[in-house]
Amino acid sequence: MIDLLWDNLDYAASMVLFCIGLYAVITRNNLIKKFMGLNIMETAIFAFIVALGVVDGGNAPIMGEGAAKPFINPLPQALILTGIVVAVSTTALALSLVIRIWRQCGTIEADELREAE
């Protein structure tokens, strides 16, 4: 299994990154840090999917003069471009919620907010 993991090192790294992000989401008390954990998880999944498209020795999938095979699989890149936009949108909404919470309650620590309720 270790051999296989070594071959799929990119996948393994993104899985570890995913767990680090999840750890931050669960244990961090500050809402912004919680959300940064979520951003790490997003990055991990995006890295995983982009890594699916990699081919050893591949070039950018741009045809035209001087382009040489093999090309990298373009589909995962196109998908993740969409994924990034979705992540940015979620982040924008989350941060504006945090701004409102801060203005209303004067704190963005989850435990203090729970006490205030």
Next chain:
Amino acid sequence: MKRALTLVLLVALAAVLLNAVADLPPHGSPDTPAYTHVGAYYLENGSEETGSENIVTSIILNYRGFDTNGEVTVIVTALMAVIAVLTGVQDTGTQPDAEVIHVAPSVVVRFIVRVLAPFILVFAVYVILNGHVTPGGGFQGGTMLGALAIALTLVLGERESSRLLPQRSLRVIQVIAPLTFVAVGLAGLFIWGDYLFFPRDEKLRGFAEAMLVLIEAGIGIGGAVVFARVFRLMGGRQ
């Protein structure tokens, strides 16, 4: 205690995840299903069928154009959500904005931003319009335009910079990205019978390219306006 428990659970989760990804088709091999099925078709025919040298762009705008249509809707949704959350109510809370420190940017910053602005603008437009031959496209260029708008807001101050955006038509311009997308898609539907259809004929290639440029420009401008708007809303002004 909570942390230790979380750590144990996550190590277990990581073991499960690693065990699973170890069995995936080998990374970097050209024989994986991911590479040989749909992806290979795009590489084989993408350039010819869509007329765009950059296959990523041909997927984004042609093969999976409907995804991108959804994607521009997502950013507009985010803008609408941010407006709905941040405006329209008086803050009743205990935390006034008194802690926000108003410091005018230094001369160095103001000078550099003013000098760089036209170059950033030209580069952003180049990236937006050249997406089909080089890496880039509407979103990438739109992000640069948005960053430019944010930098100018910081340097010029709010009142000055709000003149950069036509306030009266803002409510249309901020949703221009999905609107151009749908308009171009419907043009395809009514002329050629399929939503988001672009003519593949050699003779009509120029026409198809014009449609694509229109979409890219819509995404770029729409995206930039969304980023600038979100930034200003978070700063507390409309």
Next chain:
Amino acid sequence: MTSWPPLLVLFVLTPLVGAVLTPAVSDTSGRRSWEWALGTMLLTSAMAGALIMRVLDEGPFSYVVGGWVAPYGIELRFDEFSAFVAVVCLLGLLAVIFSRHYARDALAPGRIPYYYTLLLLNMTGMIGFIVTGDLFNLYVFMEILSLSAYALVAISGEKTAEMAAFKYLVMGAVSSLSILFGVGLLYALTGSLNMADVTGRLAGSAEAPLVLAFAALTLGFMVKSALFPLHIWLPDAHAIAPSPVSAVLSGLVVKVGILGMLRVYQIAYGSGAIDLSGLNLMLTWLGAISIVMGAFFAVFQDDIKMMLAYSTISNIGYIVMGLGLASPYSLIGASVHVFNHALIKATLFLGAGALIHQTGRRTLTGLAGVGRSMPLTTAAVSIGAISIVGIPPTAGFLCKWYIALGAMQAEEPLFAVALVFGALLIFVYYIRMVNAFYFRKPQEAGAPAVHEAPATMLVPVLILAALCLVMGVLGRLPLSFIEPAVTRLLAPLGGG
């Protein structure tokens, strides 16, 4: 006209364009936005009607966007499960109608146009999610749906609204990522994103990633539909949101997770590549626990919307248990309960919204004796309550009966017992509610006179209550409608 293929894509685009143009057509205080949203929803509903007529005529059909061929382009697909769009459009329409006075009184004026925009975007996301046949496209529409849902919770202006929305957002974003991860794994194994194509190419994949893919998808969809241990975001979000939004969230948005789960089953059963019996057993158990725990928590709530929110968890338990049992009867019952629960819960939430709007109180104690001053609304809410308990002449009965039959069919009578026990608990808390309405005296003698809500609020509630009764009488209609889809779903398993 009904068989014009691009109608399917226009069906997604109509609410989209209507949504993004709402702020532009209305002025800043929200005038004209109601009329605009209403027009958009009417047009969308008409299209939904046409599409359902077509699926009745000729069975499932699809349309590939942009004229590309199916696994290369994005395929939209409409089958019997997609007929859920009928309920989506109906509830969307009624929620918009209901909002006319509600939004004016409960929301800050500057927020009103954006409220309608987000409501329509929510509809767009839901419709897109239901009709798409492509896994990544599903994710994109799910995000439109989720983002608008988070904002709609925060919009209400209640004190803890932002916190509830943030909790919802974090859970929602983690579940979306889980789903995206599952989609990525399926792509790694098959090289395709088209659901039908993935189904065909899945056989012979390595086992560990395959199991992980289905686990990730299931986990994501179960968070979205708030199955028991994953439900913690739901009660606050659904109770704090504006009432029409609560109706949409509880009636429709949580069902999206269930519909996503049905797609997962279509892929898993259709490909035959994976044995889901372990997963099904777990879902059946969690469903049963969900029924009991949801009902149990609901009994102790005094806040009427909080009680309804917990009741949603309980009812999701019924549906998930029906899915998990995986016998023909239970699946038919579960799929129809997806429809019926949407109607019933919308009746209850809109009715509760009308009560809260008129009285200004949201606790059962505060609402005591309201049956005298608002007889029509309380009658409608009581019909909803009877339906959700599942007393025979109403909509809730047949589907629960079918799920129970399915439990017997799967030779798991224990779960039929859980179902009946859950129904009893549900009976207890709805009796409390009806008792408070009719048989308790108002607390304060000097309370201001309360009268029925304006017509825009009353009529949607009455329509929904009437539908609860009609669906009870015509209960076999949706059952026979959904049956071919269930038969097709289970066919690869053999038997059935």
